[in-house]
Amino acid sequence: MPTDETPGEEHAEGLNSLEIALRQLTPQGGQIDRDRLMYLAGQASAMNFDSQISPARNAPRVRHSQNSWRLATAALALVSIALGGLLLRSTPRENDVIQVEPPRVAGEGAVALYPPADLPMLPSAVGHGAEYFQLRNLVLTRGIDGLRESSVAGRPATSKSTLLMLPALRQELLGPES
Amino acid sequence: MNAPGPELLGRLLDEHAAALTLLARQWCSTPDDIVQEAFLQLSRQKDCPRDAAAWLYRVVRNGAISAARAESRRQRHETAAAAQTHRWFAETPGEMAIDAQAAAAALAQVSLEEREVIVAHLWGGLTFVQIAELMNSTSSTVHRRYQAGLWTLRNLLGEPCLPTKLPAKNMPKD
Numbered sequence: 100m101p102t103d104e105t106p107g108e109e110h111a112e113g114l115n116s117l118e119i120a121l122r123q124l125t126p127q128g129g130q131i132d133r134d135r136l137m138y139l140a141g142q143a144s145a146m147n148f149d150s151q152i153s154p155a156r157n158a159p160r161v162r163h164s165q166n167s168w169r170l171a172t173a174a175l176a177l178v179s180i181a182l183g184g185l186l187l188r189s190t191p192r193e194n195d196v197i198q199v200e201p202p203r204v205a206g207e208g209a210v211a212l213y214p215p216a217d218l219p220m221l222p223s224a225v226g227h228g229a230e231y232f233q234l235r236n237l238v239l240t241r242g243i244d245g246l247r248e249s250s251v252a253g254r255p256a257t258s259k260s261t262l263l264m265l266p267a268l269r270q271e272l273l274g275p276e277s
Numbered sequence: 278m279n280a281p282g283p284e285l286l287g288r289l290l291d292e293h294a295a296a297l298t299l300l301a302r303q304w305c306s307t308p309d310d311i312v313q314e315a316f317l318q319l320s321r322q323k324d325c326p327r328d329a330a331a332w333l334y335r336v337v338r339n340g341a342i343s344a345a346r347a348e349s350r351r352q353r354h355e356t357a358a359a360a361q362t363h364r365w366f367a368e369t370p371g372e373m374a375i376d377a378q379a380a381a382a383a384l385a386q387v388s389l390e391e392r393e394v395i396v397a398h399l400w401g402g403l404t405f406v407q408i409a410e411l412m413n414s415t416s417s418t419v420h421r422r423y424q425a426g427l428w429t430l431r432n433l434l435g436e437p438c439l440p441t442k443l444p445a446k447n448m449p450k451d
Binding site for chain 1: 280283286287290294295296298299308309312313316317319320321364365366367369373374375377380395399400427430431434436
């Protein structure tokens with residue numbers, strides 16, 4: 100008998116014996132399936148753990164986020180499919196490739212496209228540079244008369260410096276005998 | 278504090294399931310469901326209650342009362358409970374001081390408040406303080422109900438004949 104439960108005076112002994120006798124009775128166990136209950140308890144505990152990770156109050160936000168990702172994934176998949184279809188339907192365009200043939204080595208039957216490196220520079224061009232070649236082109240295209248109307252390097256073709264190049268030009272075009 | 282583990286649940290189930298069922302049986306006709314739901318509710322707790330056994334008794338009592346209200350059988354329950362008293366206690370082989378069926382029949386005639394205290398104290402092992410918290414009452418009131426209920430049982434059953442000194446089961450600590 101617990102200490103905080105002092106029984107009535109005259110019947111204390113009788114109640115004590117009645118308590119002891121009643122305690123010997125075993126309550127009838129219910130129809131609870133112990134194994135199933137333990138399984139369900141474990142399941143409930145696991146679900147509770149999951150809800151701690153993503154509490155129920157956050158469930159709408161989580162669902163919204165999941166839907167957003169699904170929509171974005173679906174949209175990207177559609178765009179990819181459309182682009183793939185366009186790529187397959189389009190005809191292949193000819194590429195603008197400029198083919199530069201390397202200069203062939205001069206040999207038998209070959210044509211030299213570039214002047215050989217050992218070609219000596221004309222002595223008439225020495226000391227006049229680009230002005231000489233401009234003058235030569237002018238004479239070749241317009242003739243000797245074109246000198247009166249045109250200019251070379253910003254100066255009149257009949258200027259003194261231009262006239263100094265004429266002997267060399269005549270020698271180149273007409274030969275040394277002229 | 279951690280969540281209740283399977284060891285604690287198993288131990289509570291072994292030690293208190295029968296008494297909890299008997300307590301719930303005082304109120305409703307589906308005690309197994311109430312007890313099972315109480316254990317599941319305990320397993321869902323993030324933090325294990327300080328006194329898990331007392332917590333279970335509180336949950337079972339509240340659940341049983343709710344079930345009784347839902348069933349609207351409160352008035353008829355007294356007779357229904359008396360009719361089902363053969364399921365209250367297990368038949369134990371051997372010589373017993375009190376016949377199980379006679380004890381159940383007598384217990385069914387005790388008022389519900391007194392019966393609750395007797396079941397929780399004798400078979401549930403709760404102290405009067407714990408029972409007072411369970412019933413939102415005071416320990417002195419609970420103790421008074423307990424004495425009154427025992428007195429009624431003694432009048433119904435008579436003085437028990439104890440052939441030998443029987444060991445007490447589920448004896449509360451205080």
